[in-house]
Amino acid sequence: MNKVPIDEILNKVNGIKITHKRKTRIRVDVDADSLPTLLELIKGRASYIHLSAITCVDWIADNQFELVYHVWSYEEKCLISAHTRIDRGSESNPAKYVSVYDLFKPADFFERDIFEMYGVTFIGSPRMEKFILTEWNGVPPMLKDFDAEAYVQETFKWTDYNPDWLQELTDQGGGIAVKPEDIRTAGNTHNMSTHRERDKAKAAAVKANEKMQGWKQ
Amino acid sequence: MRPENYQAVKLGQSNEYEIFIGPNHPGIEGNYAFRLMLDGDIVVSGKADAGYLHRGFEKLMEGRLWIQNLAIVPRICVPDPAPMEVAYSMAVEEIMGIEAPIRAQWIRTMQLELSRVAAHLFTFGGHAATTGMYTPMFWGVADRDLVLDLFEDFTGGRVYSIYNIPGGVRRELPPEFLQKLSNLLDYLESRQNDYDNLLFTNQVFVDRAKGCGALTQEQALELSVTGPNLRACGLAYDVRRDDPYLVYDELEFDIPIQTAGDAYARILVRRDELFQSIRILRQIIERLPSIKGKIRTPIPNPLSWNVRKGEAYARVESSKGELAYYVVSDGGDKPYRVHVRGPSSMHAVQTLEFLAKGARLEDVAQIMFSLDACPPEVDR
Numbered sequence: 001m002n003k004v005p006i007d008e009i010l011n012k013v014n015g016i017k018i019t020h021k022r023k024t025r026i027r028v029d030v031d032a033d034s035l036p037t038l039l040e041l042i043k044g045r046a047s048y049i050h051l052s053a054i055t056c057v058d059w060i061a062d063n064q065f066e067l068v069y070h071v072w073s074y075e076e077k078c079l080i081s082a083h084t085r086i087d088r089g090s091e092s093n094p095a096k097y098v099s100v101y102d103l104f105k106p107a108d109f110f111e112r113d114i115f116e117m118y119g120v121t122f123i124g125s126p127r128m129e130k131f132i133l134t135e136w137n138g139v140p141p142m143l144k145d146f147d148a149e150a151y152v153q154e155t156f157k158w159t160d161y162n163p164d165w166l167q168e169l170t171d172q173g174g175g176i177a178v179k180p181e182d183i184r185t186a187g188n189t190h191n192m193s194t195h196r197e198r199d200k201a202k203a204a205a206v207k208a209n210e211k212m213q214g215w216k217q
Numbered sequence: 218m219r220p221e222n223y224q225a226v227k228l229g230q231s232n233e234y235e236i237f238i239g240p241n242h243p244g245i246e247g248n249y250a251f252r253l254m255l256d257g258d259i260v261v262s263g264k265a266d267a268g269y270l271h272r273g274f275e276k277l278m279e280g281r282l283w284i285q286n287l288a289i290v291p292r293i294c295v296p297d298p299a300p301m302e303v304a305y306s307m308a309v310e311e312i313m314g315i316e317a318p319i320r321a322q323w324i325r326t327m328q329l330e331l332s333r334v335a336a337h338l339f340t341f342g343g344h345a346a347t348t349g350m351y352t353p354m355f356w357g358v359a360d361r362d363l364v365l366d367l368f369e370d371f372t373g374g375r376v377y378s379i380y381n382i383p384g385g386v387r388r389e390l391p392p393e394f395l396q397k398l399s400n401l402l403d404y405l406e407s408r409q410n411d412y413d414n415l416l417f418t419n420q421v422f423v424d425r426a427k428g429c430g431a432l433t434q435e436q437a438l439e440l441s442v443t444g445p446n447l448r449a450c451g452l453a454y455d456v457r458r459d460d461p462y463l464v465y466d467e468l469e470f471d472i473p474i475q476t477a478g479d480a481y482a483r484i485l486v487r488r489d490e491l492f493q494s495i496r497i498l499r500q501i502i503e504r505l506p507s508i509k510g511k512i513r514t515p516i517p518n519p520l521s522w523n524v525r526k527g528e529a530y531a532r533v534e535s536s537k538g539e540l541a542y543y544v545v546s547d548g549g550d551k552p553y554r555v556h557v558r559g560p561s562s563m564h565a566v567q568t569l570e571f572l573a574k575g576a577r578l579e580d581v582a583q584i585m586f587s588l589d590a591c592p593p594e595v596d597r
Contacts, residue, residue: 024460025530049438050438050441050443051441052441052530052532052539052541052558053541053543053556053558055543055554055556057545057553057554058554068543070530070541070543070558074438074452074454074459077459077460079460079530079532081530104441105439105440105441105567106440106441106563106567108567109562109563109566109567117275131267131268132267132268132271132595132596133268133271134222134266134268135222141273141276142275142276148273148276148277148280149280
């Protein structure tokens, strides 16, 4: 039997966009409606039998979820990443998509994971239930509009940690140069300015420490 | 789930009963639980219960700078952390359109193979312990420690090296390092007979492991099993050879396979792989001194580094199987999305549930350890 080139098979799907990224990677963009057809085609006709992963990306600005199906062929030695976008839904009307469990058994794990972390219901998936976060009742945590840091601030209490030995160090100009609460209140934790401030404070502390030692001698 | 939140199953008139293994149990690898329905000592069904190690790494990574995430990624799998760093770095490099210098790629390959040696030594001990043999565990951990000494020598960290950054590696190898590595390989090879006598040909172990948790090749492919577990079913598939990365296409190595697909076949594949890793490391010792050049491609200031828009799927062969990172950037200073595809997420959930069905209670622990499942890869 002659081998059919993969592009010929892919082009059978309506509205497909194929990008050859490199020898072992093909990116494919399809409509949500034709994705199951595509997977069935590449599995049945082109030996793409290994479902490597299903990823969900939350594009909140576009109000869409992107689902990426990474499928590998042991014979062609090539990975097809099939990208599709579905509506992001709302709290009252959560996002829905069709399961590919009857094509790929491992979809069970990935679809359950996406259901738990993003709230996408996969119709036909055998176990649409909680798995990792069995005791979590809030919104799906991987959504971009779930602010993990705000949740931590509301839920847990910060306690001051001022043991005597640390107080002694602080009196000598050492200890914690910038307190965690100062960083938190500064707003953005990881920008350049906080790093510079921290470095400055550290340098000042070192200087003060040197002075102190000089005085001791 | 916390124990106090468990609801006991009421079965009415039945001989079946429910039993929990884990989360803290010598027969469970890491913090993981397994709910078994038993009839006598035969498992009727098993249900994996994950979440004890969930630290929300994927969410954390979205809130940290590209460079800060390197402190997070190795923590996803404790026994074999190096592939995590390399896969993440490779994905970021692919988005950036840069490539690590050739010398850095050789050093990375060396680190990956050393990590594989350490992880396999650890697994031998764990697997043997589930059959009641504890000596291989002491030996395995002691020999792994010698590898960790080398890690400390050239990366500064024993377990979590945090040695790779996008663009290359952090430090040049210390002087005399390759000699030390060579000595260690001599030592490990000299141990081959001891390990064979103690474990791999030990009749007590062979009797327990043969036929335990057997998978056919079709079942393994259907369940997306990868790595040594797939090779134990007779399929010579290895990401290092079939989707080459770093300098694996310049190295000579065989892909050991077994056909039985059971626990014994799996540990034999790991044993052979360990010696293939030693073979690869010997080639690296020979070639590395002649490869001169930089170890880092310059990257912008990591504290204000915006990675351009794009996405990449980087795959490496970890000691457990196919490990992949899917990284998406929206052009910002932090990743937009990082998805970790750990090989154990396939092995420890569906495959374990499938293999436990019909097994005897005392074999469940062995099945889990023979799959070399690493629960943090499930939880992330």
